Amino acid sequence: MTPVQLVFILVAATTLGAALMVVITRNLIHAALWLVLSLFGIAVMYVLLSAPFLAVAQVVIYIGAIAILMIFAIMLTRRSTSEEGPALNANWGWGALLGVVTLGGLVWVLSSWPGFFAAPAPFPEGTDPLLTLGQALVSPNGYVLPFELASVLLLAALIGAIVVAWDRR
Amino acid sequence: MIPLSWFLIFSAALFSIGLFGVLSRKNAVAILMGIELMLNSININLVAFWRYQTPAQIAGQVFAVIVFAVAAAEVAVGLAIFISVYRRRRTVSADEIDLLKW
Amino acid sequence: MATETIIWLIPLPPLLAFFLIVLFTNRSKALSHTIAILAAALSWLGSMVVFFRALQVENLGANPITHAIRWLPVGEGWFEIGVQIDPLSAVTLFFVGWTVLMIFVYSVGYHNFGQPAGDHDRKGLPPHGATVTDAHGHAHKVPSVEPMYSRFFAFIGLFAFGMFTLVVSDNLLTLFAGWEIMGLCSYLLIGFWYAKPSARDAAVKAFLTTRVGDVFMLLGIAYLYSQTGTLNYRQIFFNEEVLLGLAQTPTGFLGLSAAGLIGLLLFIGIVGKSAQFPLHIWLPDAMEGPTPVSAMIHAATMVSAGVYLGIRMFPLVTAGWEHGDPLNTTMVIMTVIGAFTALFAAVIAVAQNDIKRVLAYSTISQLGYMVAALGIGAYTAAVFHLVTHAFFKALLFLGSGSVIHGMEHGVLHTGEHIDPQDMYNMGGLRKKMPVTFWTFLIGGFALSGFPLVTAGFWSKDEILAEAFGTGQIVVFLVLAVSALLTAFYTMRQITLTFLGEPRTQAAEHAHETPWTMTVPLVVLSVFAVGAGWVGIPEHFPVIGGLLPPWFQEFVGHTLPHPPEHLDFNIVPLLTSLVVALGGLFLGWTIYKDTHAGAEDPLKRTLGSLHTAMQNRFYVDELYRAVFYRPAGWIADVFTVRWLDLGLIDGILHAAAQISTTIGSALRNYFDRPVINGGADLLAESIKRLGVVFRPIQTGRVQQYMILALVSIATFSALFYYLLVFAR
Numbered sequence: 002m003t004p005v006q007l008v009f010i011l012v013a014a015t016t017l018g019a020a021l022m023v024v025i026t027r028n029l030i031h032a033a034l035w036l037v038l039s040l041f042g043i044a045v046m047y048v049l050l051s052a053p054f055l056a057v058a059q060v061v062i063y064i065g066a067i068a069i070l071m072i073f074a075i076m077l078t079r080r081s082t083s084e085e086g087p088a089l090n091a092n093w094g095w096g097a098l099l100g101v102v103t104l105g106g107l108v109w110v111l112s113s114w115p116g117f118f119a120a121p122a123p124f125p126e127g128t129d130p131l132l133t134l135g136q137a138l139v140s141p142n143g144y145v146l147p148f149e150l151a152s153v154l155l156l157a158a159l160i161g162a163i164v165v166a167w168d169r170r
Numbered sequence: 171m172i173p174l175s176w177f178l179i180f181s182a183a184l185f186s187i188g189l190f191g192v193l194s195r196k197n198a199v200a201i202l203m204g205i206e207l208m209l210n211s212i213n214i215n216l217v218a219f220w221r222y223q224t225p226a227q228i229a230g231q232v233f234a235v236i237v238f239a240v241a242a243a244e245v246a247v248g249l250a251i252f253i254s255v256y257r258r259r260r261t262v263s264a265d266e267i268d269l270l271k272w
Numbered sequence: 273m274a275t276e277t278i279i280w281l282i283p284l285p286p287l288l289a290f291f292l293i294v295l296f297t298n299r300s301k302a303l304s305h306t307i308a309i310l311a312a313a314l315s316w317l318g319s320m321v322v323f324f325r326a327l328q329v330e331n332l333g334a335n336p337i338t339h340a341i342r343w344l345p346v347g348e349g350w351f352e353i354g355v356q357i358d359p360l361s362a363v364t365l366f367f368v369g370w371t372v373l374m375i376f377v378y379s380v381g382y383h384n385f386g387q388p389a390g391d392h393d394r395k396g397l398p399p400h401g402a403t404v405t406d407a408h409g410h411a412h413k414v415p416s417v418e419p420m421y422s423r424f425f426a427f428i429g430l431f432a433f434g435m436f437t438l439v440v441s442d443n444l445l446t447l448f449a450g451w452e453i454m455g456l457c458s459y460l461l462i463g464f465w466y467a468k469p470s471a472r473d474a475a476v477k478a479f480l481t482t483r484v485g486d487v488f489m490l491l492g493i494a495y496l497y498s499q500t501g502t503l504n505y506r507q508i509f510f511n512e513e514v515l516l517g518l519a520q521t522p523t524g525f526l527g528l529s530a531a532g533l534i535g536l537l538l539f540i541g542i543v544g545k546s547a548q549f550p551l552h553i554w555l556p557d558a559m560e561g562p563t564p565v566s567a568m569i570h571a572a573t574m575v576s577a578g579v580y581l582g583i584r585m586f587p588l589v590t591a592g593w594e595h596g597d598p599l600n601t602t603m604v605i606m607t608v609i610g611a612f613t614a615l616f617a618a619v620i621a622v623a624q625n626d627i628k629r630v631l632a633y634s635t636i637s638q639l640g641y642m643v644a645a646l647g648i649g650a651y652t653a654a655v656f657h658l659v660t661h662a663f664f665k666a667l668l669f670l671g672s673g674s675v676i677h678g679m680e681h682g683v684l685h686t687g688e689h690i691d692p693q694d695m696y697n698m699g700g701l702r703k704k705m706p707v708t709f710w711t712f713l714i715g716g717f718a719l720s721g722f723p724l725v726t727a728g729f730w731s732k733d734e735i736l737a738e739a740f741g742t743g744q745i746v747v748f749l750v751l752a753v754s755a756l757l758t759a760f761y762t763m764r765q766i767t768l769t770f771l772g773e774p775r776t777q778a779a780e781h782a783h784e785t786p787w788t789m790t791v792p793l794v795v796l797s798v799f800a801v802g803a804g805w806v807g808i809p810e811h812f813p814v815i816g817g818l819l820p821p822w823f824q825e826f827v828g829h830t831l832p833h834p835p836e837h838l839d840f841n842i843v844p845l846l847t848s849l850v851v852a853l854g855g856l857f858l859g860w861t862i863y864k865d866t867h868a869g870a871e872d873p874l875k876r877t878l879g880s881l882h883t884a885m886q887n888r889f890y891v892d893e894l895y896r897a898v899f900y901r902p903a904g905w906i907a908d909v910f911t912v913r914w915l916d917l918g919l920i921d922g923i924l925h926a927a928a929q930i931s932t933t934i935g936s937a938l939r940n941y942f943d944r945p946v947i948n949g950g951a952d953l954l955a956e957s958i959k960r961l962g963v964v965f966r967p968i969q970t971g972r973v974q975q976y977m978i979l980a981l982v983s984i985a986t987f988s989a990l991f992y993y994l995l996v997f998a999r
Contacts, residue, residue, distance in 0.1 A: 024191030096193030158243030271971030
């Protein structure tokens with residue numbers, strides 16, 4: 002077992018465990034904090050996948066904005082400061098079953114694909130992935146259009162959120 | 171070196187856990203958390219495939235960036251909705267938001 | 273204009289008058305009677321022209337003026353109808369034309385044209401007088417005009433059409449048509465004053481009684497048609513082969529041949545129409561109608577139509593019979609009925625006090641003479657008496673109408689409540705109504721057979737001579753006695769009405785009727801005097817040979833073999849002189865000193881027989897018991913109550929009941945439970961099924977997602993299995 006593999010296993014276990022806690026914990030704040038932990042784990046994964054920009058972006062966006070936003074929302078929608086009721090609804094059995102089936106199905110389908118056990122392909126020489134990414138995002142020959150559209154989407158979401166949550170009183 | 175299969179299995183497991191959370195949690199925000207987990211697993215999947223299959227083309231990462239943006243937008247709007255619902259009905263429990271029932 | 277065309281046109285003017293009056297001129301009395309009299313005059317003119325032309329035809333009997341048209345296709349050929357003028361119809365046309373015209377003119381005066389409308393007159397009742405105030409302020413009652421004036425002329429116009437049709441026709445079918453039209457008009461005119469119950473009943477009685485005869489007549493016509501295939505006179509009554517064939521066909525009925533049976537059936541029709549016993553009951557009651565009706569229909573024309581038919585069918589009845597042979601069955605029946613009726617009616621007439629009733633029974637009696645004459649084979653005698661009788665009987669009836677009018681004037685003047693028709697209320701009218709008196713006297717003498725100067729003498733004498741000459745002594749005696757009675761009651765009538773002194777105030781104040789009534793009387797009296805002189809037998813003492821017996825020659829040729837003349841015999845002549853003069857004398861003697869309030873002297877002499885005579889030998893009562901009441905019972909009880917209400921209504925009610933029961937059973941036991949229930953069941957189960965499935969929609973998103981994902985997983989697995997694994 003190489004050290005990288007060991008690191009991977011540790012990080013994967015942490016992330017999955019934290020994810021499990023997210024969906025099981027009764028206390029929502031706890032769930033949010035567990036979510037933060039799992040998002041961290043995923044950021045480490047990005048590093049392992051030679052995508053450092055994404056790791057940083059993950060931390061900044063997900064943990065710094067989204068998770069915080071969620072915590073805000075939890076606090077704003079609290080019915081009472083005391084503990085809420087059970088975390089899971091009546092049909093959690095079905096959910097669990099579906100989850101298991103999904104996992105099993107996915108793994109099984111993927112395992113019949115020959116590339117499943119492949120090794121990483123080599124990087125092309127002399128290119129910096131980050132530079133390439135930056136250039137690709139703003140180059141007309143690249144992905145500037147999806148990029149701009151994504152920003153329009155964010156604008157719409159921004160306005161939309163304000164409008165939806167507007168307090169009419 | 172880590173085989174691709176490890177990453178894929180990991181992302182599948184994360185996805186399943188997220189799915190379980192979406193289907194089984196009562197609180198709406200908790201459902202949103204489950205959705206976030208699913209989105210993240212998808213991102214991992216995308217990047218894994220980029221790294222292992224076509225690292226020369228940056229499209230994989232670009233896709234993942236766009237997914238980030240979409241996820242953010244979605245959370246924002248979703249929480250705005252939850253807050254609006256909370257104002258009306260004093261609850262964010264998915265079980266109690268059932269106006270469209272028979 | 274060709275004679276055939278004129279013949280066709282003769283019946284039409286009165287028919288046209290009928291339609292015009294009914295449709296257009298009903299309101300105007302003057303216009304209506306003008307149209308009617310004009311029509312009668314046109315028909316009269318046509319009749320005269322045709323008659324005189326017919327006289328010029330050589331041997332009219334063998335060559336009648338005929339014209340026929342094809343009317344009805346039957347089998348291979350055609351049924352033709354048309355007109356025929358042979359000697360018989362020529363002389364009939366003559367007297368019909370004259371009498372109809374005279375009566376039409378008379379009706380104007382009879383119905384008081386020009387008089388004011390009555391005080392209380394209404395349609396359907398005879399007029400009862402109007403009150404007029406003269407210049408001095410005296411109010412007195414005068415006769416009022418008939419309210420239904422125009423209607424009367426319309427009806428007699430229709431009647432004239434029927435009679436003319438009957439006379440000019442050349443076949444039994446159109447004869448029957450005219451016969452029936454006259455029957456209808458008789459009904460309408462007898463019941464003219466329809467608000468009087470007695471008039472209504474009399475009309476129905478007349479119609480039904482003649483109907484009885486008509487049924488048999490129709491049977492006879494049908495049987496004749498079936499035997500010969502034709503109804504044309506030429507082809508039957510002038511055709512030796514046909515007649516002989518019919519005479520030799522046995523029928524198995526009373527031993528009669530076909531000819532005899534047909535003759536008998538047709539004769540029953542004559543019995544009804546010409547009021548012979550036993551179907552005579554309608555004619556006296558028919559006096560309910562206005563007097564012109566009695567004159568025209570029941571004296572001159574309609575009842576004569578019966579005898580006319582008898583004369584027409586004479587060849588059929590006498591087929592196979594020769595002069596001098598014993599009479600065959602049908603002839604015997606005719607003779608018996610005719611002679612009996614003559615005597616029977618004459619006896620009853622002796623005891624009647626109503627002036628018109630006497631004349632009614634007199635008519636029946638004289639028709640019996642004609643029928644008896646036919647029965648014994650005296651062809652020309654019957655025709656002769658038919659013609660002369662029409663004239664003097666019409667005259668007598670019109671005269672009686674004039675008398676009644678005068679009496680009514682007197683009744684209105686004095687206000688007495690007496691019957692103006694009762695002869696015992698009259699008397700001395702010869703001074704008050706001279707024209708009426710002299711014409712009535714002429715008519716009465718003609719009826720009695722006053723020698724030489726009256727037509728009746730010649731015709732009646734001929735019948736008696738035939739009876740005696742052919743050896744029918746019984747018939748001779750019966751007819752002679754009837755002649756005696758005829759003269760007796762006639763003179764009785766004249767004495768009571770005109771001679772002596774007035775027996776009531778009303779008779780005192782009677783006066784003569786206007787010219788429209790007296791002129792026809794005078795015209796008819798001319799014929800009553802002179803009509804007999806065309807038939808004076810050759811061997812008559814003194815005057816025989818002065819005028820040829822034109823009538824017998826002319827009419828005799830209607831038959832294929834003209835009858836032979838009898839040798840002259842003094843016995844019948846003497847007998848008729850004795851009975852005529854004797855009867856007249858007796859009648860005058862017994863009644864000449866009748867004063868007011870007197871009783872009929874015969875009552876004392878004859879006692880209960882007289883009562884029976886006065887009550888017409890109770891024949892009507894007998895018929896009432898034997899025919900009317902059972903018929904009424906059958907109609908009322910059997911048919912209406914039992915059959916109609918009980919059986920038929922019962923069946924209907926039962927059917928309705930069954931239908932209703934079936935209907936409600938279907939409704940309650942099938943429709944409601946099965947069909948309604950089935951539909952309800954279906955709907956209810958669908959509803960319940962819906963209710964069962966409804967809770968799936970909980971409104972919770974997570975449950976929907978679970979459902980969706982489970983379905984996807986299942987289907988994916990299935991497809992993966994089918995597409996990948998099953999290869």
